[in-house]
Amino acid sequence: xxxxxxxxxxxxxxxxxxxxxxxxxxxxxxxxxxxxxxxxxxxxxxxxxxxxxxxxxxxxxxxxxxxxxxxxxxxxxxxxxxxxxxxxxxxxxxxxxxxxxxxxxxxxxxxxxxxxxxxxxxxxxxxxxxxxxxxxxxxxxxxxxxxxxxxxxxxxxxxxxxxxxxxxxxxxxxxxxxxxxxxxxxxxxxxxxxxxxxxxxxxxxxxxxxxxxxxxxxxxxxxxxxxxxxxxxxxxxxxxxxxxxxxxxxxxxxxxxxxxxxxxxxxxxxxxxxxxxxxxxxxxxxxxxxxxxxxxxxxxxxxxxxxxxxxxxxxxxxxxxxxxxxxxxxxxxxxxxxxxxxxxxxxxxxxxxxxxxxxxxxxxxxxxxxxxxxxxxxxxxxxxxxxxxxxxxxxxxxxxxxxxxxxxxxxxxxxxxxxxxxxxxxxxxxxxxxxxxxxxxxxxxxxxxxxxxxxxxxxxxxxxxxxxxxxxxxxxxxxxxxxxxxxxxxxxxxxxxxxxxxxxxxxxxxxxxxxxxxxxxxxxxxxxxxxxxxxxxxxxxxxxxxxxxxxxxxxxxxxxxxxxxxxxxxxxxxxxxxxxxxxxxxxxxxxxxxxxxxxxxxxxxxxxxxxxxxxxxxxxxxxxxxxxxxxxxxxxxxxxxxxxxxxxxxxxxxxxxxxxxxxxxxxxxxxxxxxxxxxxxxxxxxxxxxxxxxxxxxxxxxxxxxxxxxxxxxxxxxxxxxxxxxxxxxxxxxxxxxxx
Amino acid sequence: xxxxxxxxxxxxxxxxxxxxxxxxxxxxxxxxxxxxxxxxxxxxxxxxxxxxxxxxxxxxxxxxxxxxxxxxxxxxxxxxxxxxxxxxxxxxxxxxxxxxxxxxxxxxxxxxxxxxxxxxxxxxxxxxxxxxxxxxxxxxxxxxxxxxxxxxxxxxxxxxxxxxxxxxxxxxxxxxxxxxxxxxxxxxxxxxxxxxxxxxxxxxxxx
Numbered sequence: 012x013x014x015x016x017x018x019x020x021x022x023x024x025x026x027x028x029x030x031x032x033x034x035x036x037x038x039x040x041x042x043x044x045x046x047x048x049x050x051x052x053x054x055x056x057x058x059x060x061x062x063x064x065x066x067x068x069x070x071x072x073x074x075x076x077x078x079x080x081x082x083x084x085x086x087x088x089x090x091x092x093x094x095x096x097x098x099x100x101x102x103x104x105x106x107x108x109x110x111x112x113x114x115x116x117x118x119x120x121x122x123x124x125x126x127x128x129x130x131x132x133x134x135x136x137x138x139x140x141x142x143x144x145x146x147x148x149x150x151x152x153x154x155x156x157x158x159x160x161x162x163x164x165x166x167x168x169x170x171x172x173x174x175x176x177x178x179x180x181x182x183x184x185x186x187x188x189x190x191x192x193x194x195x196x197x198x199x200x201x202x203x204x205x206x207x208x209x210x211x212x213x214x215x216x217x218x219x220x221x222x223x224x225x226x227x228x229x230x231x232x233x234x235x236x237x238x239x240x241x242x243x244x245x246x247x248x249x250x251x252x253x254x255x256x257x258x259x260x261x262x263x264x265x266x267x268x269x270x271x272x273x274x275x276x277x278x279x280x281x282x283x284x285x286x287x288x289x290x291x292x293x294x295x296x297x298x299x300x301x302x303x304x305x306x307x308x309x310x311x312x313x314x315x316x317x318x319x320x321x322x323x324x325x326x327x328x329x330x331x332x333x334x335x336x337x338x339x340x341x342x343x344x345x346x347x348x349x350x351x352x353x354x355x356x357x358x359x360x361x362x363x364x365x366x367x368x369x370x371x372x373x374x375x376x377x378x379x380x381x382x383x384x385x386x387x388x389x390x391x392x393x394x395x396x397x398x399x400x401x402x403x404x405x406x407x408x409x410x411x412x413x414x415x416x417x418x419x420x421x422x423x424x425x426x427x428x429x430x431x432x433x434x435x436x437x438x439x440x441x442x443x444x445x446x447x448x449x450x451x452x453x454x455x456x457x458x459x460x461x462x463x464x465x466x467x468x469x470x471x472x473x474x475x476x477x478x479x480x481x482x483x484x485x486x487x488x489x490x491x492x493x494x495x496x497x498x499x500x501x502x503x504x505x506x507x508x509x510x511x512x513x514x515x516x517x518x519x520x521x522x523x524x525x526x527x528x529x530x531x532x533x534x535x536x537x538x539x540x541x542x543x544x545x546x547x548x549x550x551x552x553x554x555x556x557x558x559x560x561x562x563x564x565x566x567x568x569x570x571x572x573x574x575x576x577x578x579x580x581x582x583x584x585x586x587x588x589x590x591x592x593x594x595x596x597x598x599x600x601x602x603x604x605x606x607x608x609x610x611x612x613x614x615x616x617x618x619x620x621x622x623x624x625x626x627x628x629x630x631x632x633x634x635x636x637x638x639x640x641x642x643x644x645x646x647x648x649x650x651x652x653x654x655x656x657x658x659x660x661x662x663x664x665x666x667x668x669x670x671x672x673x674x675x676x677x678x679x680x681x682x683x684x685x686x687x688x689x690x691x692x693x694x695x696x697x698x699x700x701x702x703x704x705x706x707x708x709x710x711x712x713x714x715x716x717x718x719x720x721x722x723x724x725x726x727x728x729x730x731x732x733x734x735x736x737x738x739x740x741x742x743x744x745x746x747x748x749x750x751x
Numbered sequence: 752x753x754x755x756x757x758x759x760x761x762x763x764x765x766x767x768x769x770x771x772x773x774x775x776x777x778x779x780x781x782x783x784x785x786x787x788x789x790x791x792x793x794x795x796x797x798x799x800x801x802x803x804x805x806x807x808x809x810x811x812x813x814x815x816x817x818x819x820x821x822x823x824x825x826x827x828x829x830x831x832x833x834x835x836x837x838x839x840x841x842x843x844x845x846x847x848x849x850x851x852x853x854x855x856x857x858x859x860x861x862x863x864x865x866x867x868x869x870x871x872x873x874x875x876x877x878x879x880x881x882x883x884x885x886x887x888x889x890x891x892x893x894x895x896x897x898x899x900x901x902x903x904x905x906x907x908x909x910x911x912x913x914x915x916x917x918x919x920x921x922x923x924x925x926x927x928x929x930x931x932x933x934x935x936x937x938x939x940x941x942x943x944x945x946x947x948x949x950x951x952x953x954x955x956x957x958x
Contacts, residue, residue, distance in 0.1 A: 040939070049881075067841035
């Protein structure tokens with residue numbers, strides 16, 4: 012066939028046609044059941060469309076993601092009146108155009124088939140659908156008779172909804188608004204407020220040459236992950252910064268680190284003081300920036316003591332200290348595993364002292380920008396709030412409790428015994444989208460519009476520079492005519508409670524518009540009310556001027572709290588937070604259930620990470636079920652054997668194992684590690700110590716294949732990715748031969 | 752091989768399709784499948800109309816919209832009402848406001864128009880039933896097809912756009928409510944793509 016321009020593909024086609032004499036593409040002529048459909052689906056035109064609307068072509072609107080408290084700006088593509096896709100808002104100071112998997116999957120919350128569509132009231136023990144009028148009337152009558160014994164239990168809140176909730180609470184004589192988040196930064200906020208005079212100082216990872224993270228998973232779950240991942244990208248480009256992670260089990264951030272050091276939860280402070288000790292004793296830094304008491308404490312944490320208490324060797328401490336010093340300014344962060352301990356405040360104090368010693372304050376740690384309108388400021392979540400609510404409920408302080416955007420019956424540690432305490436509240440009103448554990452235990456259920464059907468504003472809990480008030484605007488009309496937005500419900504309740512100043516607002520939209528008109532001129536920037544309102548919705552946020560203050564450094568007692576010894580329960584439990592399931596709120600989103608965990612690659616199920624040496628002692632291998640027991644209870648879960656976990660730690664991620672949360676959560680087979688956790692708290696801040704629980708691990712004898720993507724951890728000698736051992740790399744600084 | 756080349760050359764001369772290979776293909780298809788010569792219709796230059804028919808069901812619609820009165824008797828261009836076809840993946844049902852643009856004055860005594868006016872006054876568009884559909888995993892775009900066969904097609908008179916629409920929708924201007932007269936299967940699409948040198952990568956339609 013040389014010299015002929017018939018190529019192989021045409022030849023095959025020719026052979027197919029002539030040779031067989033049959034019809035090619037015959038399979039393609041089989042009408043599918045879908046193509047056969049005629050006259051089944053409806054196609055509805057616009058009545059009188061806006062001029063810019065073209066069916067089939069999306070229009071993008073700005074709004075704000077509500078999937079976690081960091082407040083990322085989104086652009087939603089709307090086609091034929093439906094929101095189809097979200098992307099990060101490129102102008103947003105929080106996320107600068109990126110959006111995490113939880114934000115992407117939030118559309119599955121909006122379109123979730125398990126959404127509650129009608130108000131319900133408990134009648135004869137069962138939740139029964141009623142009209143809005145009947146539900147609101149019942150709430151109003153009970154609130155009216157409660158004589159101020161009313162509590163609000165919500166997730167992190169801010170903006171105009173929070174302002175309206177305050178107005179309502181004040182009107183009915185209640186004073187308790189508990190803001191509860193399982194994944195929070197509350198211990199650090201308390202300590203920072205004391206040591207820096209700023210609860211949530213601004214971190215500049217991009218200006219640091221080295222970052223030492225004690226369990227701060229800033230790429231996935233800590234404080235404002237999308238914001239920090241943008242900073243991290245800058246930190247790693249150009250003069251590449253060094254990331255060191257010290258944590259009980261490897262997080263996504265830890266997996267990206269140049270140096271990963273396993274640590275038992277609660278010993279991070281000892282390691283931090285050990286590093287400080289090395290810095291001072293090797294004269295790498297001037298110790299005089301710290302008070303004499305603090306220096307005396309640090310001098311007690313010599314290398315030998317630190318190694319004895321934590322197992323971290325002196326060479327590691329010296330290398331960490333050297334990185335931090337040589338690449339100054341550096342940044343040291345404390346995340347959940349470091350904070351959420353009985354001595355958590357002391358760990359954070361040690362971490363902050365290390366920052367002060369390294370001269371990072373004012374360079375990589377700056378003062379926060381307080382949002383100028385106080386009534387809209389963020390109410391950041393804590394778990395101490397849940398403990399306080401439980402205590403009040405137990406004491407019979409509340410006739411009525413409103414529960415919004417939180418699911419404490421799932422996420423409360425077993426040690427809090429919330430089920431019994433919540434039952435003592437006379438009327439539990441759940442403002443909710445989904446039938447989760449808490450909603451189904453409520454007496455009144457008010458179905459809320461999804462975040463993409465509702466109006467609102469948010470001030471992010473971590474306010475980046477040029478950040479401000481995020482605008483949450485509906486991306487489409489509610490899927491169900493019988494749901495209401497949070498603001499609208501609060502407005503109706505507050506008006507009924509006699510808040511006459513609100514009578515001028517027909518709905519929450521009007522309230523919000525008036526709220527924007529009432530903003531100080533400094534925020535409006537010379538725009539007219541109408542222009543400001545329209546620009547704010549267009550951009551998706553209102554920037555505030557950067558009022559960069561300075562931090563007032565004050566160092567107190569740094570002594571670390573010793574770990575409770577106990578032979579019955581020798582291992583530490585790490586209820587690790589992962590982007591995806593997060594605190595359990597995302598278990599009803601199939602995309603996130605299906606997304607393999609970035610470390611273990613498990614999906615639709617829970618797992619327990621065990622170190623190979625621990626697994627060998629126990630006689631278990633991957634896929635074997637182990638029993639994890641604490642003083643509170645036990646659970647059985649499959650083992651993932653992995654070096655990225657401390658030998659004395661068993662890590663079971665939180666977020667799965669729901670009793671109630673719709674059809675998707677009921678399909679997964681996971682377990683909830685929070686049900687093993689006792690009621691221990693950090694003494695100083697009152698925060699629940701999620702990482703202080705000790706457990707016992709035993710073999711069950713059962714085994715099954717693990718539901719995970721990718722069967723092999725080895726390249727089987729194929730050199731798909733060339734690697735060198737850490738030792739070789741250290742000797743050659745990566746310049747040696749690549750050895751597979 | 753020589754014979755085939757000669758035949759294909761002869762065939763090429765009678766075709767407006769440019770490539771010899773495509774000519775060969777068309778010829779082979781013509782011979783083996785008995786599909787006829789594939790000569791383009793006069794009104795649509797540089798095109799081979801797709802072959803294949805389908806006998807669709809009659810789909811009852813909320814209003815018996817007469818395509819024939821509009822497009823045939825009154826000679827209204829398809830794109831006057833289906834205005835989105837040249838700009839978007841979907842052709843779109845004209846907005847009710849467009850119907851009322853004429854029918855607030857024209858034929859107001861006819862029962863179908865009174866039915867339409869009722870919808871308009873209730874602020875409700877009629878809920879039409881979809882006649883032509885492809886599965887969700889097929890990405891079809893009207894815009895690209897109209898560009899190829901109408902707007903970027905040399906010698907094409909835009910007045911004859913109905914001939915292009917007819918490729919896939921049949922002779923709608925002779926119908927009252929639309930009926931499906933073309934199979935719209937993958938084979939139907941692919942044969943037309945081959946004959947007209949349309950893209951043949953899987954991801955063009957399955958993305």
